[in-house]
Amino acid sequence: MFTVFSVMLAVTWMHGVAAVYWMIFMRVLQGVGGAMLFATSNAIITDAYPVDQRGLALGLNQVAGIAGSFLGLVIGGLLGPIDWRLVFLVSVPVGIFGTVWAYLKLHDNGIREPARLDWWGNVSFAAGLIAVLVGITYGIQPYAGHTMGWENPWVLGALVGGTLVLVVFVLVEHRVAEPMFELSLFRIRAFTAGNLASLLSAIGRGGLMFILIIWLQGIWLPRHGYGFSQTPLWAGIYMLPLTAGFLMAGPVSGAISDKHGARLLATGGMVVAALSFGWLLVLPVDFSYWTFALALLLNGIGMGLFAAPNRAGIMNSLPANRRGVGAGMSTTFQNSAMVLSIGIFFSLMITGLARDLPSTLVSGLTAHGVGIADARRVAGLPPVSVLFASLLGYNPVQSLVGPTALAQLPPADSAYLTVRGFFPTLISGPFSDGLAVAFGFAIVACLVAAVASALRGGKYAYGDPNGEVSAAVQDPAASPRTTMEPAAPLGEQQPNAGSAPILVRRRGRHRTRP
Numbered sequence: 001m002f003t004v005f006s007v008m009l010a011v012t013w014m015h016g017v018a019a020v021y022w023m024i025f026m027r028v029l030q031g032v033g034g035a036m037l038f039a040t041s042n043a044i045i046t047d048a049y050p051v052d053q054r055g056l057a058l059g060l061n062q063v064a065g066i067a068g069s070f071l072g073l074v075i076g077g078l079l080g081p082i083d084w085r086l087v088f089l090v091s092v093p094v095g096i097f098g099t100v101w102a103y104l105k106l107h108d109n110g111i112r113e114p115a116r117l118d119w120w121g122n123v124s125f126a127a128g129l130i131a132v133l134v135g136i137t138y139g140i141q142p143y144a145g146h147t148m149g150w151e152n153p154w155v156l157g158a159l160v161g162g163t164l165v166l167v168v169f170v171l172v173e174h175r176v177a178e179p180m181f182e183l184s185l186f187r188i189r190a191f192t193a194g195n196l197a198s199l200l201s202a203i204g205r206g207g208l209m210f211i212l213i214i215w216l217q218g219i220w221l222p223r224h225g226y227g228f229s230q231t232p233l234w235a236g237i238y239m240l241p242l243t244a245g246f247l248m249a250g251p252v253s254g255a256i257s258d259k260h261g262a263r264l265l266a267t268g269g270m271v272v273a274a275l276s277f278g279w280l281l282v283l284p285v286d287f288s289y290w291t292f293a294l295a296l297l298l299n300g301i302g303m304g305l306f307a308a309p310n311r312a313g314i315m316n317s318l319p320a321n322r323r324g325v326g327a328g329m330s331t332t333f334q335n336s337a338m339v340l341s342i343g344i345f346f347s348l349m350i351t352g353l354a355r356d357l358p359s360t361l362v363s364g365l366t367a368h369g370v371g372i373a374d375a376r377r378v379a380g381l382p383p384v385s386v387l388f389a390s391l392l393g394y395n396p397v398q399s400l401v402g403p404t405a406l407a408q409l410p411p412a413d414s415a416y417l418t419v420r421g422f423f424p425t426l427i428s429g430p431f432s433d434g435l436a437v438a439f440g441f442a443i444v445a446c447l448v449a450a451v452a453s454a455l456r457g458g459k460y461a462y463g464d465p466n467g468e469v470s471a472a473v474q475d476p477a478a479s480p481r482t483t484m485e486p487a488a489p490l491g492e493q494q495p496n497a498g499s500a501p502i503l504v505r506r507r508g509r510h511r512t513r514p
Contacts (some may be wrong), residue, residue, distance in 0.1 A: 003033075009023060056251055128162045136342075167179075182325050191317040201273075207345025210345065213391070238293075243300060245300020248301075263456050268305055269301075272445045317462050368416055
């Protein structure tokens, strides 16, 4: 699916608004294929590896995904200036290879239980979540003279209505026989704490990528002599230390968590990530690159320390017949948090920009001959417009002031205003204020994620018969009134812990089941 709709995106023949709607619809369908990959990969790997190797295996899987994402940034930066369609077309050979390889090599080792599709749950969840996420997206856009759209009745209606529909979804899932979301899984402490930590981690880092790209493409690279058309490629290259940190820490932390559990590594990873955000917070806008690179490296290490152990802890906590639904739930939380994070980060950035940006634009433009009316018109533009004008590879002053106003200026002033470093230098001060607010929020989110991670308990795998029982949780696969199973911390591993017999009490009788 991902490959087919990559082709459909690459062959877009329309222009303007029609092309935008076509591409959004194709991206939605492409996202369905991507969701299948994300939701099932963790379950496939968990089924394929014994419990004492899952951390390493899941770490390698996440490293592959992160490495691919950053390779995509660099490759997209190379291909975009040639033809934007190539950015989608480059996925096609990779997708074809992956399709054939998966069909030939992947084996389904999971437990299959026939079930009916939860139509009411699917519809209510999709409607509620889409409404909330669309409301967040439109909330960062200006409305009726305001810098953002949080007072827009449509946005408020989408957020409130979507939340109410999600409440209905929870009620539905409590009543259907075969729910899409197994809410009873949240009785498992390690599953709940791990997903809460993952949600907060995604909120803390999800908007980071966009903020860093804007920082590099819109401010730092033009100030250091890079042309506006070159900035997408070099932004991807200069962010490679973030990938390197994750590549170094991911598999190692996963392997260590196989022996010692997820709590210490995942909690420590979030603390390291918070420290890296603090480092980024104190950097000047026009930083020395090696200090920026080290901060990115530290952030990548922190995220790498957290990701694989936390994912392994979540998957180890699930019964074998609930790994697919548990992995899907976890992926949904993480991806939804990424979108929520983008809305939060942009809102905080725009709030920081709005304080000083208008006065900065007026004083900077009039100092070089722009008329007060034109300067005020530019200063009156929404901060989000100014932010994206600095990002999209065009000359910002030429776009915002306009060729008519520039033509009336002396040639020296016109040339100075349109030189690549003027506009990034002009907005650096307000941009720094926005960065401070955004990174402050990221620090708080990571520290709260660390607390959530610490609450997961000790080393634990669902149904492992060894070790001391740490908590009693209900078996989510059975009726909550009839079946109780121990949630034991992981002790010495049997060769195949998943096949060890488990003692189950069912209505006063004892029996064993594999």
